[in-house]
Amino acid sequence: MTIHSFASASSMLPRDVRAALGSDVAVWQNSGLSALELPFTGKEFADILALAEHDLRALLDLPDTYSVLFLQGGASAQFSLLPMNLLGGLKHCDYVESGHWSRRAIAEARPWCDVRIIESRDEGSLPPPGEWDRSHDAAYCHFTTNETANGLQFHSYPEASDVPVVADMTADFLTRPVPVERFGVIYASAQKNLGAAGLTIVIVRRDLLGRARSGTPAPFDYARQAEAKSKVNTPPTFAVLVAARMLGWLRKTGGLAAAEERNKRKSAKLYAAIDGEFYRCPAPPPHRSSISVCFRLHDPALDLMFLEEAQARGLLHLRGHPAIGGIRASLYNAVEERSVDALVSFMSDFKRRRG
């Protein structure tokens, strides 16, 4: 049976990447060592890190005015590390509250700064960036590009201003082109679109470095990590290799514009199968995510049966976020269109039998 995983994390990997990693684990090039055994101080790992950074810069067309940090701790650690690193002498930070993950970011930031909620929406819609009531005296303005648990995604970005924009792109990082120069900081965990858990990418505009409050742990101090090329301490070496393989695959398959096209096509197929009667999608069409497709059955009593029958057909990890319920299909970069086709076909069959 073919297995299709729609997990919110970790995501599937492209078949080519999985195969390459299998041989990397057996032996890394001519080193005589497994990729898991490479010292982080050695030339081999330095080359892998440089390749990952090079391909990331190429994909995003990232100017030299930005540093790329390869960190640990997940996006969740960044929720506290952003104010610790960016506040400088300021007090306030603007936050857009748009769903589950932005609320988590806000809760973690509160002990470190005076959080101003500049927009707050219920679960159903997103406040257009052009209408945010942004402050002039904030250290930064934070938002979450894709609300993974709620199935919502911003389809436009805020303009740059004197207050740097900071984005949690964990769920939709590298799934579409991004106007990077509008952002002060972009951060994302790797386990959704960039390979394996354990790595967090932080892209930070260089003029924002050096503002960390005293006492910020060295592995989490952006300036120190930028200076040390992400080697203040041992980086997650294998997760960096997986990211390097994923970045190479993304470039080979046409870059971010092609990724966006694939992701839109996959999600459009799935939304078309959510007919509004047997299956319902709570997110309004303009705010629907191309990456996190959340829906419900008309009778919640059928949820468990849907999940069990899907699993029996190899369609795995479709349960919605525990805080929200329902069904969720995560369609990250490596989820193939044939997986979506298999899900759509199962949904139609399930509806015919249970509708």
Ligand SMILES: Cc1ncc(COP(=O)(O)O)c(C=O)c1O
């Ligand atoms: C938008 C968003 N931010 C943050 C996180 C948390 O990431 P991590 O578990 O790597 O800390 C998630 C996880 O699903 C997410 O979807």
